[in-house]
Amino acid sequence: MKLSIRTKLLSFIPIMIVVVLLITGISYSFAKGEIEEQIEERLAGQAGETAGNMERELAEHQRIGETLAEIIGEEGTELAEADYAALQERLVQLNEATFGIGVWFEPFAYEEDTEYFGPYSYEDGEAVVYTDEYSTAEYDYPSHDWYTAGVDAGGASWTTPYYDEALDTVLVTTSIPFYGPGDTLAGVISADMDAAQIQQMAENLEVGENGWAFLMDETGTFLAHRDAATLAEDPVLEGISGNFETNGTTLASFADGDAVVSYNTLDQNGWTLGLVLPEAEVYAGVNALLRNVAIIAGILVLLTAAAMFVLAGRITKPIRALNEEVKHVADGDLTRHIQVHTKDETGELTESFNTMVTSLRELVGSVRQSVHTSADAVSQLSAVSEETMASSEEISRAIQDVADGATNAAGSAEQSSQRTSELSDQLTALAAITASLNKQAREVEETNKAGSEQTSQLQGKAEQTDGMIGRVEDVVQELSERMGEISSIVGTIASISEQTNLLALNASIEAARAGEHGRGFAVVADEVRKLAEETSRATGHIRSSMEEIQEKTSTASSEMANARKLSTEQYEITEKTVTSFDEIASRNEQMNLLVAQMNEGINSITKNKEEVVSSIENIAAVVEESAAASEEVSASAEEQLNALRTIAYSAEDLQSSSEHLKKQIERFRS
Structure with missing residues (x-):
């Protein structure tokens, strides 16, 4: 098929369109990758910073229990019940995150004739309330998980959230064992946090405009979630939690759309703090960039196409004229002459x-x-x-x-x-x-x-x-x-x-x-x-x-x-x-x-x-x-x-x- 020079020149227009689209796609891909990397770095940084802040609060909460364990280990049997009440009141008021503190002696370890001795103080509004109602055989605190976890760990141990019927509250307990003379086990200190407070801590985190945070313990149980009603389970996060490492970033599909999840593991207790940011928010800048680039590319293609039309006409017009004159000369007409209008x-x-x-x-x-x-x-x-x-x-x-x-x-x-x-x-x-x-x-x-x-x-x-x-x-x-x-x-x-x-x-x-x-x-x-x-x-x-x-x-x-x-x-x-x-x-x-x-x-x-x-x-x-x-x-x-x-x-x-x-x-x- 014979193609004219004009057609050949104009055939570059679809090639140029493909190139522009390719450049636009590559630019969008690069921009998307850069923004994804920036978002991931920002989320990872925010998650790391938030995890650090939370670890400090948890460490302060745990330190109160550890301090009390040291005191009780040395003077526990010498303190009266009133002394315990006063001491616990002061310690509860030292940290806003601490809901309650209890001292739980091993059976007959406080006094030979007292099987259960477990003084406990907790916040009730602005006041700190002392109670000994847990010091009963019916409650039998040595059989509870939080107690046995502290004993088995030999150090600080955090429990999963559990419901306390007496307080009608979901608690998370830090258990610290204390020892008497000869390093014999004397009992366990419990420092409790209200799960609602932990939920509030997560809700107070600002993750972009529409993001949210979650907190998960090492067993996969949620401690904080955007929806308190589904605190017990979240199929999406539970499905990806098995792949969680110490920290990192991954993608997840929720009912309201895909999102980027950045998570950090707290060294204090193995909990996982995660930040969730919707992809729509992540790529909002990229989509705006894509629209702008598409508009600019369209204008560029139109201008270039128009310029190529004009240029093709200017190039092919003298060539066509020259071709016609060459045909006349080929037929033997040597009287032909062409006016020169360009210097190219x-x-x-x-x-x-x-x-x-x-x-x-x-x-x-x-x-x-x-x-x-x-x-x-x-x-x-x-x-x-x-x-x-x-x-x-x-x-x-x-x-x-x-x-x-x-x-x-x-x-x-x-x-x-x-x-x-x-x-x-x-x-x-x-x-x-x-x-x-x-x-x-x-x-x-x-x-x-x-x-x-x-x-x-x-x-x-x-x-x-x-x-x-x-x-x-x-x-x-x-x-x-x-x-x-x-x-x-x-x-x-x-x-x-x-x-x-x-x-x-x-x-x-x-x-x-x-x-x-x-x-x-x-x-x-x-x-x-x-x-x-x-x-x-x-x-x-x-x-x-x-x-x-x-x-x-x-x-x-x-x-x-x-x-x-x-x-x-x-x-x-x-x-x-x-x-x-x-x-x-x-x-x-x-x-x-x-x-x-x-x-x-x-x-x-x-x-x-x-x-x-x-x-x-x-x-x-x-x-x-x-x-x-x-x-x-x-x-x-x-x-x-x-x-x-x-x-x-x-x-x-x-x-x-x-x-x-x-x-x-x-x-x-x-």
Whole structure:
């Protein structure tokens, strides 16, 4: 399928759209990745900071229990119940997160007659309430999980949330064992936190605009959640909690949409603090960026497409005009001329085309003039050849007559010795024959002179033809040189295209180095590179056309060489013809001399008949020699006639070649 340059240029528009969309997608992907990384880092930082704050609060809460464990371990059995109440009240008020504190002695460890002793104080509004209702066998605190956890751990231990019926509160307890003399277990200190307070701590955390926090213990039980009603379970978080490490970030799908979850594990008790931020909020900036980039890309595509339409029109319009003019020139119209309106490569190409047409017009004019001159010369040569050939035929016939006459004279001379009586009549007849022979000899001389002159003219015409052919060869050579100059110009254009291609490639590399700021320039550089490649291909087509023209010029030069060869052969044949005429003239002079001698003999015989016989014998010998010479002259004349026929044939061939060249030249209108 044939595609125009305009179509090829405009075909870059969908490519540009794809590139813009690709760049937009890559930019969006990079921006999304950067924002995701920033959000994750921000969430991780916030989670780490919040976890640190929470750990400090939990550590303060745990430290109260540990402090009380140290005090009770040293003085526990010496303190009265009132002392415990006062001490616990002060400790509860030290930390807002602490809901209650209890001292739980091992059975019979406080007093030998007291099995259960567990003083406990807790907050009730602004007041701290002391109670000993847990010091009963029914409650049996040593059997509770929080107690056994502290005993088993040998240090601080945190429980999962549990419901306390007496307080009607969900608690989280820190259990710390204390020891008496000999490091024997004396009991457990419990420092309780209200689960509602822990929930409040999570709710007070600000996670973006719509985010929320959760707190999960090491068993997967929620201590804090955005929905207090679902505190017991959350299928989504429970499903991903198994993959939780010490800290990190992951994705989760909730009922209200996907979200980014960043979590940290508290070193204090193994709890997991998590921050949840909806993806809609995470990618709000990215989506806004995508809209802006899409709008800018759309505007850029429209502007670039419009610019390419205009540019394609400006590029292809002069090329189409040049193409139309080239078609006219190809049809032989050398009167064409294009106005140059630009100073770019197209303008230079147009100027080169005008120069080429002018050179061709001058060349064709010179060749046409040479062809006309050569045709006239060939016509004259043909006419002269025909006339010379006719004259040579007459000369040949005359020489043959001379030979026949000489033969007859020899026979008469032989009979004269026997017919002396008839000598007078025979001498009279011989005088007449001699007069006729003398006349014919003069005619032969005149004809030979005319033939020699015409042959000289033919030789001159052959020299003129050779000169004309030489001039035609010079013109063809000049045309070949002009074609070489045009090929050089086309090579320069191809070199400029290659340099433009290299510059565009360098610009693309520099644009790539410039990063985001160079992307638009990279697209333009890529378009310039592709235009340079199209220009290179176009110069290749022009170069191919020039090579075809040079091929034709070489063919014309070869034909001129053949014509020159024929002209040289014609000139050589003409020289041989001149030589033949010179030989004929020499033989004719000999024959004239013989005729003169014959006349002298006849006159002498007439005056002295007694010497007739002797003279006749001499005449017979001379006549025999004359006959032999006449035969030689006849043979030379025949050779001259054959040479003239060859010249005539060559002249006809040259005339045919001239007519063919004339028809070829007449195709061009100048």
